[in-house]
Amino acid sequence: MSDTQWPLWEVFVQANPGIPHKHVGNVHAADAEMAIQNARDVYTRRSEGISIWVVPAAAISASSPEDQGAFFEPSNDKPYRHPTFYKIPEGVKYL
Amino acid sequence: MTLEQAKFEYLLRLGDSSLIIGHRLSEWCGHGPILEEDIALINIALDFVGNATSLLTYAAQVEGKGRTEDDLAYLRNERDYRNLLLTEQPNGDYAMTIARQFLYDVYTYFLYEELKNSKDETIAAIAVKSHKEITYHLRHTTEWMYRLGDGTEESHQRLQNGLNELWMFTSDLFDMDEVDAILIKAGIAPDLNKIKEAWEKRVKEVVAEATLQLPTSIAKQKGSREGKHTEHLGYLLAEMQYLPRTYPTAKW
Amino acid sequence: MEDSKKIEEFEAKIAAGQKIEPKDWMPEAYRKQLIRMMSQHAHSEIVGMLPEGNWITRAPSLRRKAILLAKVQDEAGHGLYLYSATETLGIDRTELLSQLHTGKAKYSSIFNYPTLTWADIGAIGWLVDGAAIMNQTALARGSYGPYSRAMVRICKEESFHNRQGYEIMMHLAQGTPEQKEMAQDALNRWWWPAIMMLGPSDDQSPNSEQLMRWKVKMESNDAIRQRFIDRTVPQAEFIGLTIPDKDLKFDAATGHYTHGPINWEEFFEVIKGNGPCNAKRLKARTDADKKGRWVREAAVAYAAKREKEKLIA
Numbered sequence: 001m002s003d004t005q006w007p008l009w010e011v012f013v014q015a016n017p018g019i020p021h022k023h024v025g026n027v028h029a030a031d032a033e034m035a036i037q038n039a040r041d042v043y044t045r046r047s048e049g050i051s052i053w054v055v056p057a058a059a060i061s062a063s064s065p066e067d068q069g070a071f072f073e074p075s076n077d078k079p080y081r082h083p084t085f086y087k088i089p090e091g092v093k094y095l
Numbered sequence: 096m097t098l099e100q101a102k103f104e105y106l107l108r109l110g111d112s113s114l115i116i117g118h119r120l121s122e123w124c125g126h127g128p129i130l131e132e133d134i135a136l137i138n139i140a141l142d143f144v145g146n147a148t149s150l151l152t153y154a155a156q157v158e159g160k161g162r163t164e165d166d167l168a169y170l171r172n173e174r175d176y177r178n179l180l181l182t183e184q185p186n187g188d189y190a191m192t193i194a195r196q197f198l199y200d201v202y203t204y205f206l207y208e209e210l211k212n213s214k215d216e217t218i219a220a221i222a223v224k225s226h227k228e229i230t231y232h233l234r235h236t237t238e239w240m241y242r243l244g245d246g247t248e249e250s251h252q253r254l255q256n257g258l259n260e261l262w263m264f265t266s267d268l269f270d271m272d273e274v275d276a277i278l279i280k281a282g283i284a285p286d287l288n289k290i291k292e293a294w295e296k297r298v299k300e301v302v303a304e305a306t307l308q309l310p311t312s313i314a315k316q317k318g319s320r321e322g323k324h325t326e327h328l329g330y331l332l333a334e335m336q337y338l339p340r341t342y343p344t345a346k347w
Numbered sequence: 348m349e350d351s352k353k354i355e356e357f358e359a360k361i362a363a364g365q366k367i368e369p370k371d372w373m374p375e376a377y378r379k380q381l382i383r384m385m386s387q388h389a390h391s392e393i394v395g396m397l398p399e400g401n402w403i404t405r406a407p408s409l410r411r412k413a414i415l416l417a418k419v420q421d422e423a424g425h426g427l428y429l430y431s432a433t434e435t436l437g438i439d440r441t442e443l444l445s446q447l448h449t450g451k452a453k454y455s456s457i458f459n460y461p462t463l464t465w466a467d468i469g470a471i472g473w474l475v476d477g478a479a480i481m482n483q484t485a486l487a488r489g490s491y492g493p494y495s496r497a498m499v500r501i502c503k504e505e506s507f508h509n510r511q512g513y514e515i516m517m518h519l520a521q522g523t524p525e526q527k528e529m530a531q532d533a534l535n536r537w538w539w540p541a542i543m544m545l546g547p548s549d550d551q552s553p554n555s556e557q558l559m560r561w562k563v564k565m566e567s568n569d570a571i572r573q574r575f576i577d578r579t580v581p582q583a584e585f586i587g588l589t590i591p592d593k594d595l596k597f598d599a600a601t602g603h604y605t606h607g608p609i610n611w612e613e614f615f616e617v618i619k620g621n622g623p624c625n626a627k628r629l630k631a632r633t634d635a636d637k638k639g640r641w642v643r644e645a646a647v648a649y650a651a652k653r654e655k656e657k658l659i660a
């Protein structure tokens with residue numbers, strides 16, 4: 001066997017209840033359990049988290065920078081998706 | 096023997112074991128099999144140093160002779176140390192370290208679980224904190240028992256050798272004397288026979304799952320309760336205590 | 348030939364203060380330089396564990412022992428962040444480590460000096476981490492996203508390293524005559540290596556202009572060195588220690604200290620591998636790697652067996 005590098009896992013940590021898990025970095029690990037433990041030791045040494053997700057890096061598909069225009073610019077001209085687009089007379093409540 | 100004397104003695108047993116096994120683990124620092132594992136081992140060592148500090152601080156207080164936790168750690172000789180023989184055994188290869196750690200973690204897991212109910216509030220409070228740490232340690236070492244036991248032929252053999260070699264020191268874990276008798280009666284410490292049952296069951300399960308053989312030799316080595324150690328402890332203490340002993344009047 | 352239009356866009360992005368992310372286009376020279384710098388930085392963290400790790404088992408109190416363990420563990424963690432960040436440039440850790448083990452990759456010259464006494468642990472925290480932080484705060488503003496983010500995290504965590512080192516020195520300097528002597532001796536041995544670890548003088552440092560434009564380097568070595576000296580000299584005076592530089596003078600006109608000549612010959616010798624501990628440090632790393640191999644293989648074999656079981660079930 002050649003000196004296999006353990007697979008790479010991306011690590012997501014939830015800092016407090018009720019907020020999303022945030023990507024913090026990655027670790028190498030032979031299996032998922034080890035990845036969670038390694039992530040705990042590396043990324044939560046100063047009580048930075050209450051929950052950890054690990055995902056095999058190979059399992060992540062990402063959009064590419066070249067797609068940036070095609071993917072994200074079309075939404076720039078749809079201001080009607082944002083509530084501030086609409087004018088509501090003063091005095092109307094709960095809208 | 097008074098209750099306070101028994102308590103002091105018992106706290107040394109717990110505290111010294113943490114300190115010495117923490118020392119052994121810290122020897123891995125910078126030399127672990129992979130960076131992630133280096134970090135994990137230092138984490139565990141750090142838990143042990145913290146635990147030892149709490150226990151020895153309390154021991155010094157119980158003793159009431161004005162000694163500090165550092166006096167207890169740095170100025171006692173081999174024969175006054177009360178750590179388990181298992182904890183002072185050298186690291187050997189990584190399998191040996193894992194075997195030692197596993198046998199010890201299962202022991203402290205069940206022991207501290209009982210100590211959480213100790214009638215001594217300070218011991219109970221230390222046990223509550225430590226048991227969380229130990230739960231994590233045990234999870235870590237158990238996983239490694241599986242990985243090495245059921246990994247490659249080489250890792251299997253190394254781990255089996257480690258277990259076989261350390262097995263002789265396991266009877267020392269459950270040795271009881273007057274100290275235990277006094278504390279059991281006072282509801283401060285558990286009966287180690289009870290711990291032994293749980294320990295044997297768990298060790299057996301994990302060893303089987305890891306495709307290893309439980310050593311057949313009978314464990315006979317004892318002595319930590321009276322400070323009769325293996326030859327390894329002297330060297331360890333010489334290293335650990337060298338600064339405070341060389342500069343007795345210095346503060347650090 | 349790289350597309351000049353792409354380079355133009357790339358440089359405009361950096362000039363506008365945007366970060367370059369792993370999948371973005373980047374000039375080959377940028378990628379190469381970053382791999383070199385970042386891996387060198389990662390290796391330094393890992394090799395740096397050794398001189399300090401030396402003293403964990405001999406730390407003089409339980410408190411000092413816990414602090415030192417936590418600090419060295421941080422360094423392992425920082426090595427890990429940095430290897431991870433380097434891997435985003437398309438090179439894996441095994442390759443980076445093999446570059447270290449074969450001597451192809453360098454690490455900070457400072458870790459090739461021995462830690463002879465406990466005071467050296469103080470000196471490392473105070474001087475070496477102090478100098479490193481100067482450098483790292485600058486790098487946190489660099490253009491490569493993953494490196495810059497790793498630096499932010501590292502700087503945040505390292506602030507205690509510097510302080511604990513100074514605290515050790517302070518206790519020694521105010522302690523018994525023997526302790527004070529130990530502290531001064533450590534300062535004497537670590538001062539110049541710490542000054543040198545910030546890298547060669549600007550006139551000896553090639554490619555600086557382009558690297559600054561690309562925000563790979565943020566400040567010149569000499570500028571960082573000057574700031575380090577300006578901040579550190581008063582700290583030494585405060586605890587009654589003497590900086591081992593008889594030419595050191597405060598220049599009221601510039602507000603800076605001027606220092607004596609730096610022995611660059613020594614620096615380049617250490618870099619070349621002729622420092623007191625180069626061979627020892629490298630051997631410790633290669634031994635750990637060799638002895639760890641069967642462990643890494645076992646974990647992979649075990650994981651493969653479990654995967655297979657899952658497929659069958």
